[in-house]
Amino acid sequence: MRTILIGLGTIGKSFCQLLLNRKQDLLSDYGLDPTIVAAADSKGVAINEKGIKINDIINIKEAGKSISELSIGNKDKTAIELIEEVDAELLVEATPTNIQNGEPSNSLLDIAIKTKKNIITANKGPLAIAFSSLIEKANYNNVILKYSAAVGGGTPILEFGRKCLEADRILEINAILNGTTNYILTEMDNRGLSFNDALNEAKKLGYAESDPTLDVDGFDAAAKLVIMGNLLLNKDLVLNDLSVKGIRDITQKDISKAKGNGNTIKLIASINKSAKVSPIEISREDPMCVKGALNSVKFTTEFAGEEIIIGKGAGGMETASAIIRDLVEIKQNMRV
Amino acid sequence: MRTILIGLGTIGKSFCQLLLNRKQDLLSDYGLDPTIVAAADSKGVAINEKGIKINDIINIKEAGKSISELSIGNKDKTAIELIEEVDAELLVEATPTNIQNGEPSNSLLDIAIKTKKNIITANKGPLAIAFSSLIEKANYNNVILKYSAAVGGGTPILEFGRKCLEADRILEINAILNGTTNYILTEMDNRGLSFNDALNEAKKLGYAESDPTLDVDGFDAAAKLVIMGNLLLNKDLVLNDLSVKGIRDITQKDISKAKGNGNTIKLIASINKSAKVSPIEISREDPMCVKGALNSVKFTTEFAGEEIIIGKGAGGMETASAIIRDLVEIKQNMRV
Numbered sequence: 076m077r078t079i080l081i082g083l084g085t086i087g088k089s090f091c092q093l094l095l096n097r098k099q100d101l102l103s104d105y106g107l108d109p110t111i112v113a114a115a116d117s118k119g120v121a122i123n124e125k126g127i128k129i130n131d132i133i134n135i136k137e138a139g140k141s142i143s144e145l146s147i148g149n150k151d152k153t154a155i156e157l158i159e160e161v162d163a164e165l166l167v168e169a170t171p172t173n174i175q176n177g178e179p180s181n182s183l184l185d186i187a188i189k190t191k192k193n194i195i196t197a198n199k200g201p202l203a204i205a206f207s208s209l210i211e212k213a214n215y216n217n218v219i220l221k222y223s224a225a226v227g228g229g230t231p232i233l234e235f236g237r238k239c240l241e242a243d244r245i246l247e248i249n250a251i252l253n254g255t256t257n258y259i260l261t262e263m264d265n266r267g268l269s270f271n272d273a274l275n276e277a278k279k280l281g282y283a284e285s286d287p288t289l290d291v292d293g294f295d296a297a298a299k300l301v302i303m304g305n306l307l308l309n310k311d312l313v314l315n316d317l318s319v320k321g322i323r324d325i326t327q328k329d330i331s332k333a334k335g336n337g338n339t340i341k342l343i344a345s346i347n348k349s350a351k352v353s354p355i356e357i358s359r360e361d362p363m364c365v366k367g368a369l370n371s372v373k374f375t376t377e378f379a380g381e382e383i384i385i386g387k388g389a390g391g392m393e394t395a396s397a398i399i400r401d402l403v404e405i406k407q408n409m410r411v
Numbered sequence: 412m413r414t415i416l417i418g419l420g421t422i423g424k425s426f427c428q429l430l431l432n433r434k435q436d437l438l439s440d441y442g443l444d445p446t447i448v449a450a451a452d453s454k455g456v457a458i459n460e461k462g463i464k465i466n467d468i469i470n471i472k473e474a475g476k477s478i479s480e481l482s483i484g485n486k487d488k489t490a491i492e493l494i495e496e497v498d499a500e501l502l503v504e505a506t507p508t509n510i511q512n513g514e515p516s517n518s519l520l521d522i523a524i525k526t527k528k529n530i531i532t533a534n535k536g537p538l539a540i541a542f543s544s545l546i547e548k549a550n551y552n553n554v555i556l557k558y559s560a561a562v563g564g565g566t567p568i569l570e571f572g573r574k575c576l577e578a579d580r581i582l583e584i585n586a587i588l589n590g591t592t593n594y595i596l597t598e599m600d601n602r603g604l605s606f607n608d609a610l611n612e613a614k615k616l617g618y619a620e621s622d623p624t625l626d627v628d629g630f631d632a633a634a635k636l637v638i639m640g641n642l643l644l645n646k647d648l649v650l651n652d653l654s655v656k657g658i659r660d661i662t663q664k665d666i667s668k669a670k671g672n673g674n675t676i677k678l679i680a681s682i683n684k685s686a687k688v689s690p691i692e693i694s695r696e697d698p699m700c701v702k703g704a705l706n707s708v709k710f711t712t713e714f715a716g717e718e719i720i721i722g723k724g725a726g727g728m729e730t731a732s733a734i735i736r737d738l739v740e741i742k743q744n745m746r747v
Binding site: 093097100105228229230231234235238239240241242243244360362365366369371376378379380381382383384385386387390392393395396397399400402403404 | 429433436441564565566567570571574575576577578579580696698701702705707712714715716717718719720721722723726728729731732733735736738739740
C-alpha cells in the first residue's frame with residue numbers, strides 16, 4: 076500500500092519501527108506491504124516513488140536529522156503539496172494535536188480527502204473541532220477515515236464500543252481518558268503531594284509536556300470524549316459544546332475529604348444527555364478507579380449492564396499499534 | 412428468522428423477554444424478525460410453524476407449566492426430532508451445562524449442523540469437550556456456530572479478543588472467569604468468613620447452585636478458558652488438557668498470608684504456553700483484581716500492552732443480550 080507519512084515524532088517513529096518488526100506477519104496474515112513513498116517531519120519532506128527504506132527513516136530520526144536528507148525528489152515542497160501530488164493510497168498523519176484550529180492536521184486531512192487518499196490519523200484536533208463535517212466529506216469522497224489512535228493510545232476503546240457493543244445500546248459513558256492527570260491525582264492521593272509537586276514529577280517522568288495545559292485543564296480528555304460521543308452515541312458534538320474543568324484547583328483538602336468518604340478524586344469525562352469533563356469523587360471500590368497513568372472507560376449499556384475496559388492510554392509503540400489496527404481494517408475494507 | 416429454541420431456564424426465558432422488549436429495534440436497526448417455530452423445555456416440546464407467540468411462552472413459563480401446552484402440532488417428539496424435522500434457519504440452545512459428555516447439548520448441536528441450521532449456544536459443555544471437531548463440522552456444513560454467551564455472560568470477552576485485538580498478537584490471558592468463586596473469595600477476604608460460610612451465603616443469594624462443584628472446583632472457569640484458548644490463541648484444547656484446582660482448600664490462613672504481602676487470593680484461569688486454573692495470590696493494586704461476582708480478563712498483547720475488560724459474568728438478561736449479539740452477527744453474515 077503506497078503510504079504518505081506525515082509526522083515523525085514518537086508516534087510516527089514507533090509506527091516505522093512496527094512496520095519493520097512486523098514486516099513478515101503483516102504480509103502473511105493480512106496481505107499488507109506498506110511502502111512509504113513520501114514523508115514529512117517538522118523540518119522538511121522526502122519523496123521516493125519507489126519507497127523510502129524504513130530502516131533509513133528510523134536511522135535518520137535517531138540521528139536527529141530531517142527526513143528531507145532521504146529525498147531523491149524535490150525537497151522544496153510542503154506537506155500539503157506532498158499529499159496533493161504524490162501517488163498514494165493512504166495518508167498516515169501523526170502531527171501534534173492542536174485543539175484551537177486543528178492545524179496542521181485539518182488541512183492535511185482535507186487535501187487527502189480531496190485527492191481520494193484513505194486516512195489514518197492519530198490526531199484528536201480536527202476530530203474534536205469538526206467531527207461531523209470531516210466524516211461527511213470522507214464518506215462523500217469514498218475515503219476511509221480511521222482514528223483509533225486518537226483515543227486511548229493502544230487500548231481499543233473506540234473498537235470496543237463500535238464492534239463489541241453494536242447489538243446493545245450504550246446509555247452512558249464515564250471515563251478516565253487522560254493518563255497525565257490520573258498520574259498526578261494518584262500521587263496526590265498516595266503520597267500527599269501538592270498539585271504542583273505532582274505535576275513537576277509527572278514532567279520529570281515524561282508523562283506531562285512542558286506546557287501541560289491540554290492535559291491538566293481537561294481539554295485532552297474532552298477532545299477524546301467528543302470523538303467517543305460522536306462515534307458511539309451518534310451525537311453531533313464539537314469541543315465547544317462541552318463543559319470542561321481541569322484539576323489545577325484540586326488541593327490536599329479536597330483529597331482528604333474524598334478519602335474520608337471512601338473515595339478519591341478522578342478527572343472524569345462523562346456523557347449521557349450532556350457531555351462534560353470534571354474532577355469528581357468516585358469510590359475506591361469502583362473497578363474503573365485505576366491508578367497511575369492508566370485509562371479506564373465504563374460503558375453503561377441497556378442490556379449487558381456495565382462493561383469496563385482498562386489499558387495504557389499513551390505510549391509510542393502502543394499508539395502505533397492502533398495505527399496498525401486501522402491499517403489492517405482499511406486493507407480488509409478495500410478488499411470488499 | 413425461523414428459530415427453534417431449546418431450553419427455557421433463566422437464559423431461555425430472558426432471551427424471550429428481550430425478543431419482546433426489542434421487537435421494534437431489532438427489526439428497524441438490523442432487519443431481524445425472529446419467529447419461534449418450535450421450542451422445548453425439560454418437560455416437553457411445542458411446534459407452531461406460524462410462530463409461537465413470545466408473550467405466551469413467557470406467560471406459560473411464569474405459570475410454571477411446560478411449553479408443550481402451547482403446541483398446535485405433535486407433542487410426542489424429542490428435542491432432537493424437533494431440530495431434525497421443523498423447517499428453521501436457526502437453533503438457539505440454552506440447556507444446562509454438562510462437562511462430562513456435553514449432553515444434551517452435544518447431540519442437539521450435532522443434528523442442527525447435519526440439517527444445516529445456524530446455531531447460537533449459551534452452553535460451554537460441548538465447546539469445552541470437543542471445540543475443534545464442532546467448529547470443523549459446522550464449517551464443513553456451512554453452518555454458522557456462535558457462542559458468545561458461553562463465556563462472560565453479557566460481557567463481550569470473546570468479541571473483544573476476536574474483533575479488537577485482531578491486528579495484534581495475544582501472548583497471554585489471565586482471567587477471573589467465575590463469579591461464584593470470586594464472590595466467595597471476596598467475602599473470605601473482606602469479612603473473614605470460612606470457605607463453607609461464604610459458600611452458604613453465595614447459595615442463599617443465588618450465586619451458587621445447590622451442587623456448586625462446577626464453580627467451586629474450577630471446572631466452569633476451565634471450560635471457559637478452553638473456549639478462549641481455542642478461539643483466541645488458536646490452541647487445540649479440550650478440558651482434560653488443563654490442570655484444574657478449585658478453591659475448596661483455601662483457608663483464612665492462606666488469605667491472611669496473602670494480605671500480609673499486599674495481595675489477595677483469586678481463582679485465576681491462565682493461558683500462555685500451557686493452560687490452567689488455580690487459586691493464586693495477586694496484588695490488590697492489579698486492576699484485574701475485581702471484587703464480588705464480577706469477571707475480569709487481562710489480555711497481554713505483543714504490541715498494545717495489557718488490556719483488561721471487566722463486567723458481570725452471569726445474569727439472565729445479560730447472558731440473553733449476548734445471544735442477541737450473536738443473532739445480529741448471524742443476520743449480518745447471512746446477508747453477505
